[in-house]
Amino acid sequence: MIQCLGDRIKLSDEKNMPGFGLGCYKAMDAEVERAVRSALEWGYTMVDTATRYENEASVGKAVRESGIDRQNIFVVTKMWPTFYDKPQKAIEYSLKQLNIDYIDMLLLHWPGTDETARYRAWEMIQKYIDKELIQNAGVSNFKIHHLEAMYQAFGKMPAVNQIELHPWYPQQEMAAFCNENGIAVEGWGPIFRGHIKEVPLMEELAEKYGKSPVQVTLRWHIQKGFVVIPKSSNPQRIQQNADVFDFVLTEEDMEKIDHLSCGKHFGNDADVYTGEDFQIVLS
Template structure:
């Protein structure tokens, strides 16, 4: 079973650098997919209230036999639940669905800037951390301006910002800001939904290492220092995605992938989703 390296967050909590995401996995398929991931060696599972599959994740955890302290479970607060009191209520619902007494990380899913509630929501996450119901508080899809408002209004710096990140959208400015403030960068849609897997640069690198294009891209993420959460419902692909610790991309290969940045998003721009 592969040994997944960990990253130490800014509050000294450690997170596996490679995890398993369950975005767009139907509830009825989630338990089997998470069970396959746990069997393959994943110990970090990323879900969200909006995915509608927290209960499926919870069932897989309960049936796995893996000790809770070996797992790193992340879920996220949906936009309609932003605000102090509503965020706390939403967290309780997520915890009940997961069947857990705490989560390792809780994220504000989107800033929804026009609604203007993410500062108030962040105070709820501060309280959850203080109550030890959340080990690490973070955000998702926050742009530099949204992060700067948090820095100005709270002593608690997000442990993580989970953003769309892949070779076609490399988010350099954001990653630099994260590094400056000790925020870990976590990549969703790390394979750009397959959009770049037939690119000659990616396929050439994969062939040289005897790996798949997806494995080459995941290795690029790891060497960038990002936390990455690929998702699949296919056991063979779930297994393949974790077999990325037995090869290393060269500096030239990393530089070649750096040329693929086109600012291409597979999801909405955070400034426009409200």
């Protein structure tokens, strides 16, 4: 479990990654630049973007202009499944948009439905790892059978699976599988994607601990051992969201939060989602 904002977790391949970062979905241009700048100033060491978010250029600009040593910032981006049949173009596009020397972690954003293309994309990422233009690779929204198939194909599990994760949708079976197989679990949508007001328990626990409902939720993730990437564009909330290292939820309260599990989630079904609803020209 991480103990402070800059703490890193060890990955199966002996590399490591920060346990806490800034999500950048649905923030564009000056808004996301300001968010990344605020986060880095406040001590965040990881930013999570994707080609799909169409903000890699702004995220990269904020990283470059932060004045912080590049090696102390961990930049995660993701390849969209419709590009798995042109992975080199997709990687070059991300590198050009971000305009940084290397990507710390590149994730396959969704498994997609074309297994051959998915593996071609994975192999291309490995070539870029060899060239040191990408430091590490992982996947996102993979189900257990997708991970098992990766193992069959490559003899190795990915280091990370970034999945939708919050108390309504804790994905216990997936988390247990990842733990058993040395895959770090990273949660997207960690603070209910803005729906936290619909969770009275968090309000109740917030009062008990003298923290906010969002802080209690993030603390639950941390105590579960999940990597967490709450998104905010608001500098004050970015700061507050990271202030989660001065209290500990009791086992009893962790269990109470566990009982919120109800299957409610926001994401697509990874078995059928092709990603074709997002189109851009890679140039």
